Amino acid sequence: MISKILVPTERVNLSYEAIELIYSREWRGWRVYGGGEYLIHKEPGDLKPMSAHWGIEYRGSKPLVWNGRPIGGVDMKSFEEHNWGIDTSVKAGLEFGHPNPGQRRLRLMAEWYKGFDPRGQFYNNKVDYYGLGVSLGF
Numbered sequence: 001m002i003s004k005i006l007v008p009t010e011r012v013n014l015s016y017e018a019i020e021l022i023y024s025r026e027w028r029g030w031r032v033y034g035g036g037e038y039l040i041h042k043e044p045g046d047l048k049p050m051s052a053h054w055g056i057e058y059r060g061s062k063p064l065v066w067n068g069r070p071i072g073g074v075d076m077k078s079f080e081e082h083n084w085g086i087d088t089s090v091k092a093g094l095e096f097g098h099p100n101p102g103q104r105r106l107r108l109m110a111e112w113y114k115g116f117d118p119r120g121q122f123y124n125n126k127v128d129y130y131g132l133g134v135s136l137g138f
Contacts, residue, residue: 016042048080068094087115105137
């Protein structure tokens with residue numbers, strides 16, 4: 001017999017407004033960006049307000065496989081709330097459809113993430129996951 005003891009997790013009502021400044025540069029299919037964010041009107045009230053955000057992306061212009069263009073990127077965030085530990089997201093895959101913004105595109109992506117949970121009330125939980133995704137862009 002296998003038994004599991006469940007420890008209840010305390011629910012945190014995370015809510016905030018933020019001022020964010022990001023600068024980016026593009027060159028031959030590559031884009032680098034970086035900046036920061038400052039939280040205002042935050043709940044819980046003792047949430048530390050500052051964070052940094054940076055990364056690099058690549059969008060290929062020539063088809064690679066099945067007429068899909070290669071795309072990928074590394075996105076990193078660091079929050080004062082988490083003692084400036086770095087949360088890292090890596091995605092790579094293929095994009096199908098028209099390359100211009102405003103046109104429909106289908107993306108098949110592999111993804112890996114390691115850091116604090118980026119989703120709402122679970123922001124204090126560390127997570128590590130990988131997976132496959134399909135998205136439609138406009």
